[in-house]
Amino acid sequence: MEQFLQQMINGISIGSIYALVALGYTMVYGIIKLINFAHGDVMMIGAYVGYACVALFNIPFIPSMLIAMVVCSILGVIIERVAYKPLRNAQRITVLITAIGVSFLLEYVMMYFVGATSKTYPQGALGAGKLSLGALSINVEQVYVITTTIIMMIVLQYIIKRTKLGKAMRAVSSDQDAAQLMGISVDRTISFTFILGSSLAAVAGVMLGAMYTISPLMGVQPGLKAFVAAVFGGIGSIPGAMLGGILLGLIETLVSAYLSSSYKDAVAFAILIIVLIVRPAGILGKNVREKV
Amino acid sequence: MFEINNLNVYYGVIHALRDVSLKINQGEIVTLIGSNGAGKTTTLRAISGITPSKSGEIKFMDENIEKAKTMQIVKSGISQVPEGRRIFPDMSVLENLQMGAYLRKDKEEIRQDLEQVYLRFPRLKDRRTQLAGTLSGGEQQMLAMGRALMAKPKLLLLDEPSMGLSPVLVQEIFQIIKDINKTGTTILLVEQNAHMALSIANRAYILETGEITMSGDASELAQSDAVRKAYLGG
């Protein structure tokens, strides 16, 4: 039983990271119908910014994370303005290929500057030691990851449900022309979406970096997983991305713990395929109502 | 207060509006009538700055707005109830109405206008927490109109408000349009339902395949043979 609970906590903490990244995929998809393949690499940049702050400038962890959020937000907005905006009326495949191009660009520019070898955050950057709860012992790191994710999700929900910009975002996602007729600026709303998504990616990147190691290609795997999580939960759905991320983390961890870690991706993808056969729109996705 | 001069709009090679000109005076209800594909929606979209025009001018309160962004056009006082209502289905009725006031700052005035909208459409008040997508067609039309009114427009553009509604509801909607006009809002009403539109409008323009073919007093047009044949069923 303890072992199971322990694994659940491991699963939720890695799932939290997927969920944070998946939110960026799903929000951007919701508003411009683009799978932003560069999103995982924005996370990687966040991890490096955090690393630079913590390891080179001795800035405390939380301010470092905030700096990473700001830098990634700016990066996200620039990517959208420079690479995606000119293609807003182009075919989807064109934009998709551009996104893949941006992804490679970020990875290899970064590799040019920092080299291909991986680096590690200073020991215990994200908190060290274990908390014991009865027979259960939880890494302090995991407590931080889970708490931070919960806080981020609450803040995000608040922004989207209650603030003017959040409502504008929902309006633009649902009907661009109608939103414009309200006087909403579509361009600004899209930028805002990239700011939200990229900040969450930065948070994920800094935490992931602090737990493992960082390298210019570190965004590829989790980026792909988060994309899967977003599709799993229902692409375009914010609660779906949260749920998809957590579920994916849990499935992976439980499979590695009880079967074998070499099956974890196979099982995760098999579940994804089954879900998509049964519910093509994902767990919480709406049945596709494509507008013509 | 509003005029369009020689407006041309293209969709690729399709010449959708050909030298369209029309004029609206303060306080009027003007209707633009035409059959399917005549270019009525295109005219309204061009006025709101959603569809770009190739040439010609659009003037509102002595300002040229044909190059302005939609946001500025809404700010200057032109709101549109688009064809097919286009409410935000996943937002509540109240949130839809709030979106209508997106560019306004004065919270107190917005609150008063919300009360006005609720007075005009009591059903919206009853359903304010409900998701807009769950409303009936008539209620959605009312929501779309209420949402546009929340911008406090000087000129209200209505694109086929009677579409898909039962005769009783059509009567009700047209009565509301008259009331809105009485409280000082100038109206440009696009309709296929020529009979109803001519009965409440001061003046009318007839649009056929992108060109204005007739215009004049609504009651006179309603009597003219050509209009009766083409739009009033004989």
Ligand SMILES: Nc1ncnc2c1ncn2[C@@H]1O[C@H](COP(=O)(O)OP(=O)(O)OP(=O)(O)O)[C@@H](O)[C@H]1O
């Ligand atoms: N986005 C578009 N791309 C290409 N052609 C278009 C587009 N929108 C409209 N058209 C064409 O422009 C012409 C005018 O269309 P518009 O929608 O303005 O007509 P309408 O008078 O509003 O018709 P309806 O009564 O059916 O609403 C039609 O021939 C239509 O096919």
Ligand SMILES: [Mg+2]
């Ligand atoms: Mg139309």
